[in-house]
Amino acid sequence: MLGVGILKGLTETARNFVGSYFRKDRLTTIQFPEERAPRIEASRNFPFLVYDGPDAMAGLRCVSCFICEKECPPKCIIIDKSTDKKPDATGKLQFYPAEFKIDVSVCMSCQICVEVCPFDAIKMDTDFELSTQNRFDDLLWPKLRLAKSNEYYHEIHPTEAAAVDADLAAARAKAAPKPAAPVAPVAAAAAPEKGTTA
């Protein structure tokens, strides 16, 4: 009969209405700035540079090989290669990026730079609050701002970071069989064949 379905629907919505005041599990909304959803491990947003050790500028894994700059589809990465070599975290002398910039407004978070990096030096972040007040200064991030520690990487992508660390350790062990050095020298030169686990 006409109207019975309407009454059923009305009771359903009334139940929702009343229930939302008594049962918190009905309300799935997260009140964003005050409370946040737990981080999702698989989420990716904007790349950052990984460094080992305590000093961000000294421990950067990046050797400024320009692969990511060339591969970047929107061309948002700008690298200045250094003229000298500096010891990296493992003590081996390497080129390092004198400047490494990424334009936030251009980057499309495609993760291709991460895929192509032979040194596991650039990884995807989960931070999404990138908006700024200033259009011209705050959107071109320098390497100081891009550098984040390996611990932070472990924090946001634990599974993936563990796999990367294992790979790196294995490669270093293979490249340096003699146990003379206190820590195995960086196997960066041997790494290109090895696909990253990103």
Next chain:
Amino acid sequence: MTLIFLILAAITIVGTAAAMSFRNPIHCILGLTVGLVGLAMLFLHLGAQFVGFTQIIVYVGAVAILAVFAIMMTQGGRRLTETATKPQITPSLLVGGTVAGAVFAVLGWAMLGRPSTAIHSVQPVVSVNQIGQLLMHNYVLPLEIMAVLLTAALIGAVILAMPQERGKR
């Protein structure tokens, strides 16, 4: 001839004049609506509430909308700037002018023939109740005839709107 009467008469005349002089047919109808509302206000001013409100319901609520629909369905309310650029003495204009002149002549003769105090007479207060009583007692036959006529028109409209049933087969 109070101030209110003058204002309402001005609204009515301006509205109907606008209805005749606008190029765009939709504007004409809107002007006509203003005129009809002015006329309804005149009825209300004379104390005839039922006639005034019925005027608004029938003419503004139904006839204006009907006319608008008719225009939308025939020519889509296009702006007719290219046609009717200057007034020409055509047979239709002559006929229209003759009829208008005749109507105004008869009206003027009827009005001037009466004493002018008729306008200032006491406003008749006719309640809706009285109108209903009259319609249901004295004028019940005309009312029924009108009802039959309208029903016939309604049925005719329905039949006109139904030919696709036959064409299906």
Next chain:
Amino acid sequence: MTPDTVDQIFVISKHWLLGYVPAMLQPLASAVLSVVPVLLAFPLLFAITTVLERKGLGRIQNRYGPNRVGPAGFFQFAADGIKSLTKEDVVPRDADQVVHFLAPLLLVIAAFLAYAVLPIGRNMVVANLDAGLLYFFAVGSMVELAVFMAGWSSHSKYSLLGAMRAVAQMISYEVPLVLASIVVVMASGSLSTVAIVEAQAGYTATLPHWYVFTPWGFAGFILFMIAATAESNRSPFDLPEGESEIIAGYYIEYSGFKFALFFLGEYLGMFATSALAITLFLGGWAAPFSFMTWIPSYVWFFVKLLALIVFFIWIRGTLPRLRMDQLMGMAWKFMLPMTLLNLFTAAVWHFLPNPLLRWPVCTALVVVPFVVLSRSMKQGKTLQVRTYRYAE
């Protein structure tokens, strides 16, 4: 202060204020003093309703709704108002400038005019017209013209389609709306809203003599509310807005405060028809029980109005939008026969004085056609999975 004084406090204060006005200006001052409270109260009610509606709909959908501005988001309407006031007023280049400007004004004016005949409390009505009900519908018919003006002048196909839908819907549902209210005119013998409320006064064993407590009155009330929902373009009859196909209907080309005016006009229309339903079927400002008459009449009016508004919101949160053919079928195949039969039922009620006889007879006269009609509307309609010829 006696309850009677509290009840009449607005009337008394108006007369007190009028005492200070020179005699020549008194009619004008009286009109202003009657109109201004209405012009203040109902937009305020509109502001409150928008918040209530958004919060209520949110809760129905297990959301919070607006909760940022003020305590529990209650001042959201102020933020919305400021926003719509400061927004740019965009008028399309091809639009008919004058008509485009006049349409929202006409809509709001027509919506406000309707309040003139609604009795808000005892002795509280702006104008007690002899043909008050007729006046209400006359003013309501001007809304259609405003809607058409808005849709046509915007010079956009979506707004024109929306206006056509809205006008067709409003004309179709005006017939059952008027016919559903005529039963009350038959019962009370008057078109004056004040007289209709007075005809429903009095109590039998604490229960009031409202028309909704009769078979024809109940059916009339339900039919009236359905038609009122359609008349005010509210869900499930909000096809003229139809976001999925015509985006926003006739006010798509309006922005800023003109858009807010459309919003206001629509809600004012809804309040006005709800208030008319209260006047016709729910005893106007009268208390629902004889022992509660000490509560002022205007409080009862607004309590009933809020109850109806809450019901409108509830319906909006429940029902999906109708299709155009369903809408028209509903109006002409269900509403119209039911309202016509309801007229007959009211006449039977009037001519059968014996309560033992007229209750069962009139109930049967309402229920049997309803069952038959709803069965026949369902006939030949089997629910099945819809197949789309061109979409797949």
